[in-house]
Amino acid sequence: MVNFTKALLGASTLISTASAFPAFVDGEWEKFDFENFDKAIDPIFKRIDQESWNKIAAIEKRQQATFNEDAQRVDVSGEHEYKPPTDGQTRGPCPGLNILSNHGYFDRSGNTNLIESIDALTNVLGMGTDTALALVAYSIAIIGDPIALTWSIGASPGKEVLLPGVLSPPGGIDQSHNAYESDASITRSDSYLANGDVWSSNTTRFEHLYNLLDDNDPNANFNLDVINKQRAWTHDESVYHNPNFFYAPFAGLVVASAAHNFVPVFFSNHSAEHPEGYLDHYNLKTFFGYTGNSKDGLVYHYGQERIPDNWYKRTDPYTLVDVVTDVLGNIAYHPQAGTVGGNLGEVNTFTGVDLGNLTGGVFNAANLLEGNNLFCFAFAAGRAGLPSVLGGAASIVGQALGFLDEKLGPLLAGLSCPQLDQLNLDVFNQFPGYG
Numbered sequence: 001m002v003n004f005t006k007a008l009l010g011a012s013t014l015i016s017t018a019s020a021f022p023a024f025v026d027g028e029w030e031k032f033d034f035e036n037f038d039k040a041i042d043p044i045f046k047r048i049d050q051e052s053w054n055k056i057a058a059i060e061k062r063q064q065a066t067f068n069e070d071a072q073r074v075d076v077s078g079e080h081e082y083k084p085p086t087d088g089q090t091r092g093p094c095p096g097l098n099i100l101s102n103h104g105y106f107d108r109s110g111n112t113n114l115i116e117s118i119d120a121l122t123n124v125l126g127m128g129t130d131t132a133l134a135l136v137a138y139s140i141a142i143i144g145d146p147i148a149l150t151w152s153i154g155a156s157p158g159k160e161v162l163l164p165g166v167l168s169p170p171g172g173i174d175q176s177h178n179a180y181e182s183d184a185s186i187t188r189s190d191s192y193l194a195n196g197d198v199w200s201s202n203t204t205r206f207e208h209l210y211n212l213l214d215d216n217d218p219n220a221n222f223n224l225d226v227i228n229k230q231r232a233w234t235h236d237e238s239v240y241h242n243p244n245f246f247y248a249p250f251a252g253l254v255v256a257s258a259a260h261n262f263v264p265v266f267f268s269n270h271s272a273e274h275p276e277g278y279l280d281h282y283n284l285k286t287f288f289g290y291t292g293n294s295k296d297g298l299v300y301h302y303g304q305e306r307i308p309d310n311w312y313k314r315t316d317p318y319t320l321v322d323v324v325t326d327v328l329g330n331i332a333y334h335p336q337a338g339t340v341g342g343n344l345g346e347v348n349t350f351t352g353v354d355l356g357n358l359t360g361g362v363f364n365a366a367n368l369l370e371g372n373n374l375f376c377f378a379f380a381a382g383r384a385g386l387p388s389v390l391g392g393a394a395s396i397v398g399q400a401l402g403f404l405d406e407k408l409g410p411l412l413a414g415l416s417c418p419q420l421d422q423l424n425l426d427v428f429n430q431f432p433g434y435g
Contacts, residue, residue, distance in 0.1 A: 090172065117139075131317075231333070324375060
């Protein structure tokens with residue numbers, strides 16, 4: 001898994017470099033300094049193995065979660081004091097990323113880099129290094145600057161931050177619809193229904209989440225069981241109200257579902273009484289930038305997500321294995337959330353694609369949920385979509401796919417991924433929301 005993630009980062013960086021930096025066409029891409037790139041991220045990878053061994057040991061010993069006040073307390077004072085964004089500082093669709101900028105763990109501008117963002121995600125939220133690296137690598141590759149290894153949590157940073165000779169700036173997460181950001185978000189609107197505004201909170205969606213539990217109940221806890229209910233509801237809301245709803249293999253099936261699960265996973269507070277974590281109404285509101293209550297109404301404050309005082313992070317890193325396990329839990333609770341497809345231009349016309357047709361019979365609805373197949377399928381879908389991502393230039397596509405096959409082929413074999421020669425992306429053309 002370590003070598004695979006590292007190779008994926010390198011490949012994704014090269015692919016986006018060829019797309020966003022035309023100077024890398026016709027062999028110039030070989031000038032990318034992979035040796036120094038490896039040196040920069042090697043210290044990060046050294047942490048992954050220990051996390052994995054710790055998790056295995058915990059399973060073997062059937063250990064219960066423990067609480068360490070000094071190790072788990074997150075600093076929100078001094079340089080990490082909460083400050084709302086000012087003019088020119090961008091915030092985006094992800095509350096977790098917004099709070100990291102608001103507390104100075106990310107640059108407060110909302111523009112961050114590979115090392116800074118992985119360090120903050122792991123040390124502040126308790127994300128596994130492998131999970132953080134995968135998410136950050138994808139962000140840099142799809143909507144960031146793969147030369148400087150920077151990316152924006154919201155709007156495009158603009159051309160002024162790019163190297164000379166670049167024709168187009170990176171987009172930022174705000175402009176990643178169907179590639180990273182997705183319909184059926186836990187608290188954000190569908191792009192089509194909000195005229196593209198996917199960065200502001202949808203109060204109706206947040207209120208639904210908030211009211212799943214009584215805010216007068218002192219024992220209320222927004223755990224994964226509660227989040228499964230929200231995941232089912234947001235998916236169905238998009239089906240019922242968005243004629244252009246599209247549920248992509250990666251952005252929808254994986255990212256949108258994982259983003260639901262990240263709420264209790266990363267926002268839960270921990271204590272000696274609750275070492276496994278708990279997420280009450282107050283902390284939920286604070287992390288999402290809301291004030292008020294169910295009786296008097298909830299008020300959203302754009303970009304003002306923050307870490308509560310006296311907040312303690314999780315003890316064990318949340319790894320990629322955990323991500324896949326919890327996404328499968330979403331699907332088990334609401335099987336429709338495991339179906340790739342979309343509406344056909346009218347509401348409540350959701351049509352799932354035949355995975356056998358899409359994958360040439362390699363995957364189907366049953367075996368998609370086995371082993372590493374969910375991840376293998378998502379990666380394959382991303383690979384098959386590279387020609388459109390790269391603009392269709394034959395020289396770029398050929399170089400990128402050749403590199404991808406050479407470097408990742410053996411590693412994918414190590415994950416026991418089924419052999420998948422190609423995907424028939426034409427099956428998505430029936431959906432107005434695709435593309």
